[in-house]
Amino acid sequence: MQNKLFQGDCLLKLDELLDSSVDLVYIDPPFFSQKNHTLSNRLGDITASFSDKWDSSEAYCSFLRERLLKLKNKLKKTGSLFFHCDNSASHLIRFLLDEVFGNTQFRSKIIWTYKRWSNAQKGLLPAYQEIFFYSKSNQFKFNKIYNNYSPTTNVDQILQKRVRDNRGKTVYAKSEEGLIISSDEKLGVPLSDVWEIPFLNPKASERVGYPTQKPILLLEKIIQLTTSEGDTVLDPFCGSGTTLVASKLLNRQFVGIDISEQAIKTTQNRLDNPIKTSSKLCENGVDSYYNTDNPVASYLPKNSYSMVHRNKGIDAILTQKKEGKQVLVRVQRQWESLAQAAMLLLNASLKKTEVLPVLIITRTDEFLGYLQASYPSLCFLNSIELQLSSLVATDLPLSNEINVGSSAR
Numbered sequence: 001m002q003n004k005l006f007q008g009d010c011l012l013k014l015d016e017l018l019d020s021s022v023d024l025v026y027i028d029p030p031f032f033s034q035k036n037h038t039l040s041n042r043l044g045d046i047t048a049s050f051s052d053k054w055d056s057s058e059a060y061c062s063f064l065r066e067r068l069l070k071l072k073n074k075l076k077k078t079g080s081l082f083f084h085c086d087n088s089a090s091h092l093i094r095f096l097l098d099e100v101f102g103n104t105q106f107r108s109k110i111i112w113t114y115k116r117w118s119n120a121q122k123g124l125l126p127a128y129q130e131i132f133f134y135s136k137s138n139q140f141k142f143n144k145i146y147n148n149y150s151p152t153t154n155v156d157q158i159l160q161k162r163v164r165d166n167r168g169k170t171v172y173a174k175s176e177e178g179l180i181i182s183s184d185e186k187l188g189v190p191l192s193d194v195w196e197i198p199f200l201n202p203k204a205s206e207r208v209g210y211p212t213q214k215p216i217l218l219l220e221k222i223i224q225l226t227t228s229e230g231d232t233v234l235d236p237f238c239g240s241g242t243t244l245v246a247s248k249l250l251n252r253q254f255v256g257i258d259i260s261e262q263a264i265k266t267t268q269n270r271l272d273n274p275i276k277t278s279s280k281l282c283e284n285g286v287d288s289y290y291n292t293d294n295p296v297a298s299y300l301p302k303n304s305y306s307m308v309h310r311n312k313g314i315d316a317i318l319t320q321k322k323e324g325k326q327v328l329v330r331v332q333r334q335w336e337s338l339a340q341a342a343m344l345l346l347n348a349s350l351k352k353t354e355v356l357p358v359l360i361i362t363r364t365d366e367f368l369g370y371l372q373a374s375y376p377s378l379c380f381l382n383s384i385e386l387q388l389s390s391l392v393a394t395d396l397p398l399s400n401e402i403n404v405g406s407s408a409r
């Protein structure tokens, strides 16, 4: 399908789309907040607004029901719908979605949670919104996403294969000889239904000032979970166009509809010049906050490893095995000698079978040769910084074959 942007009531504009042509619908309609949402510029002029005032909850539900029925028809058999809402009406919306899609097509309720620091109202600080995930059929498309292990996971839980015994209890798998069996390649923990993604702060470059604008990072996750490149994403209440920008950045086709002229103009501007604000929390994971002593994120490519916590010698396990062995990585700390780092890694990997311990060297060390000879089971690897500094320091003429200072075997 071609990318499209329509201004008008989505109830009517949806008729311009073919049935069974869309892979994903994300809907972020008015939430039943009984407020007018407005944005004004420095002079006080209103630049964008939409009304979320309703005569009754029945009127709100009937508005949604009509549109949901049409949206369901637009979905392919493999398609899914994500409905974004908050406490104002989530109880009504869940019922409505069950009615339209059937309760067997309910997949998840995603909690989008974020930090907030102030609360004007009496009561608990609201820190989440809800996103209902329904599929059109059981053949819905779903791409698994993995996260890092939690800080409470110990290294054996990651390394050893687990199976269910005859009582259905999870136990470590053992070979006929009673030896521990190493687990398959470690991808991390499958994505849960609680997503911590920061709200756009007032100064974020991505923020266009549209009321209730959502972060691109949130939409990217939804799109990656349920679509492939080239698939079509539809947002019938597109507002400032966040879903469309995320789709464009991920090479998906998109269709956006909004009743407001200002919304369509803002969306077009964003599509012409897409800007995404990055988040340290999302890029490095919550772990980077918990485990500030673990420097592994600075040395290994993102998504190439699972972080190990609560272990003195091992910082991470690579996602891919090397010659059938789990690769255990330690990064030498700035305050420790190579010998100390090597001992810690060696001790941590001693009783583990089918593993390859790798030590990333971060400083030149005169004892490297001696340590390599003394600990043949360890693989020593110079960090890129170290390789570059020895590249600059070398007196040898450079050729494109030179392997500067590499001590990896």
Ligand SMILES: C[S@@+](CC[C@H](N)C(=O)[O-])C[C@H]1O[C@@H](n2cnc3c(N)ncnc32)[C@H](O)[C@@H]1O
Pocket: 008, 009, 010, 011, 028, 029, 030, 049, 050, 210, 211, 212, 213, 214, 215, 236, 237, 238, 239, 240, 241, 242, 243, 257, 258, 259, 260, 263
């Ligand atoms: C919560 S906002 C969407 C915000 C959007 N997700 C973003 O990130 O900017 C809801 C949007 O629904 C639009 N809207 C309300 N009624 C509509 C209707 N009947 N058809 C299409 N759009 C509508 C409003 O103009 C508003 O832009």
